[in-house]
Amino acid sequence: MTASHARPEILRYTAFSADPAGGNPAGVVLDAAGLSDEEQLAIAAELGYSESAFLTAPPEGLGGEPGRAFTVRYFSPKAEVAFCGHATIATAIAFAERHGAGELLFSTQAGQVPVTVTQSADGTLRATLTSVEPAVLDAEEKVVAEALEALGWSAADLDPAFPPRIGFAGNRHLVLAAATRARLADLDYDFERLLALMTALDFTTVQLVWRESETVFHVRDPFPVGGVVEDPATGAAAAAFGAYARELGLVPEESVLTLHQGADMGRPGELRVELRAGDARVRVGGTGARIPEATA
Template sequence: MTEVLRYTAFSADPEGGNPAGVVLDAAELDEAGMLAIAAELAYSETAFLTAPPDGLGGEPGRAFTIRYFSPKAEVPFCGHATVATAVALGERLGPGELLFATQAGTVPVTVAEGEGGVLRATLTSVEPHVEDVPDADLSEALAALDWPAADLDPALPPRIAYAGARHLVLGAGTRARLADLAYDFARLEALMRRLDLTTVQLVHRAGPDVFHVRDPFPVGGVVEDPATGAAAAAFGAYARELGLVPAEARLTLHQGEDMRRPGVLTVELRAGDPRVRVGGEGTRIP
């Protein structure tokens, strides 16, 4: 029988962060079986591991193929489920390096033991990119969110950012604007499917390197994602591309507070390396 584990990512508290399903041996499951498990769990994503493809590399026994399913469909990459899976593997294999073959590309992950024995996983994204948002698409997104354009932060211009999955980044001028999230689910989902977006990342800047974020996720059948590692990686690329932070930076993203599932995501940018590193704690959900 397939064992389905439950872990939370970006928090050491099972009641915080973003819960994910984790199947460490999915060799006997086909796509329909994976989707059925993801739908039954009803988490934003569930990760499924199988043997690595030939030539992936990595340490023997620490390299895998990983696939991600939301309750509605497969997604190419999911950061929080990657972190959750890495923590689950770290408990069984010990801290160290892991290598995942995803549909978006190869993703290395480092698992380290922190204070009190809590495991922390840091993934390295595929190479990111950032693109402009057509005015008509931006207007439709704001209409679906019921956000007046005046509520946007002009210092955080709208962009679509990619680091394994595509995310529309919108800056909220105030923390109150970010906290007030009530959107047209079907309308936003339709726009996101047309633009091939995984989430809309709503961001408020609280300081030079501190941000509060929220991620509507209607395309996954979920109103909101509590902590979104893929979007955090995309945001790191966005912030660097627009010169909002130094080329060498460590950003802290707070997510889930408005859902009463607080989590903390660390985004690391390194000069000379286009990839983005996203890290956080994780723990098993009893």
């Protein structure tokens, strides 16, 4: 940090859980004005979370409520990323704790992302982001085969009702569905091999899913491109999965899905995915909590 400006307040929040020990932790800097790219990256590396979010003034003409529209940039400890769902939720919760619930508008490298924060009667805050326009793309057989080899899965481990696809809602995610909960629970993959595949094809995570019931799913997200084995709760992947499930007719066009993530790695979280008829964009919401400094 240069001597020309003071170090900003650096917050630590988890997303998709009201328990600081659950969900996915993120760094949040609500006023990153004056921070260089290098300083933002250094803060993200110091925190060591999969992503940290940095707010600055909005671009001209963004719109939104005065004082509630911002440019948001996301950094992993290694590099800047275009979009991060859990850091968006964490940032919205952190902002609302200081400035109240309501509407926010974030300008990200992936596009404009509106966020609504509501407060329940018991004071619990819940943030819901609206994704950029999603897309669902075919996954080549050789790509799926290589992913299965890296994961140590066989074709028989897949649920035939959920064909492999690439989902996009700000980032690209390869969607693979496990036939059993036991298969999903047993995650032990070739880190370097999966990293190479994902890097070559610009995949942010592999979205592994298992269907418990019509609208309840369990998910896991290998994240070697972020330098970690697994992401605890992945908002962008949840949005991509919602688009995937709707496009393939696996859920009704208008649905509310519950995704459970993180339990297998000791950080349980819950993501709410809302699909609306006539609206391609996907809404992903959840709670959040500040992480005490002593346990950060």
